[in-house]
Amino acid sequence: MKIFVTVGTTAFPELLNAINKQNIDKIYEMVVQSTQGDLSTFNNAFSFIDDIESWYNWADVIITHAGAGSVYNLLEKQKKLIVVPNTYRQDKHQLELANFVKRNKLALVCYDLTSLMAMLEEVLLMKFNQYSKDDFTGVNLIVDCLFSKN
């Protein structure tokens, strides 16, 4: 199983530490993306890349922070995901998206980092609902507003 880990632009050392502690990259083929933190403990890691899409395509399973940019992109690609909300931040808003994902059975959500390995063992076998959304239709409203006199 090929695993890609992404934490976007915000530091999430707790997730990286959990992966290390559970020796996940010793058991599975794994690539880690994190813009911050010590990546030297991983066999294959990078801080930032323009072509992150190629790693999304490469992976069988993606462990992602619950940042909306990453999560929505990956749900649209119908990837098998383990979503990990970063509750160590000042604001806890990643929980809202994580709860949405869990409520709609779109992916696995990991609230307890010690259960990461157990989730990896079950994620490929699980069936998830397909993500769908109302596409944005407000562009004309924006244009009308910008060019109206009042």
Add this chain to the structure above:
Amino acid sequence: MKEKIICLAFGKGGHQEQMQRLIIMLAPMLPENITFVIITDSTKRLIVSNTVVAEYKYSEARDKYSLTKSLIKLPYLLFRQLYDMLKISINYDILGIITTGPGVAIVPACYCKALGKKVIAFESWSRFEHASLTGKILHKFSDIFFIQNKSLKEVYKECVYKGKL
């Protein structure tokens, strides 16, 4: 005559992703003479077909791990953004500002409103139950305030739902 511009204000990560998706839809609908000024805390380039005449980059308004650091940084950001907005308004004819948040957009949006320009704001697509701090502020004076999850209709009195970016 001054060049007509639209300010695009957005933060890094998901905020930029929302702006990127919006601009792909919006840019073809705009007259060719409209250009953009970018206001951001992101280091990644926004891909736009229209000309970008200026780009203002700032550090993040809020430290995600420390309230104290945020409070220390905010006055500097406030004055720097006010100065930059003054320059923008002297050099260009601002049509309005569009923002997908977060805090980097607050001062520029307030400045545009004070000049009588249009303010169009999006609550983050990651919000389902609670308003963001930026959303709470911008909602009070935006000409259009978009929510991207219907559940937020119970949170905001006046908002527009037109789907998700």
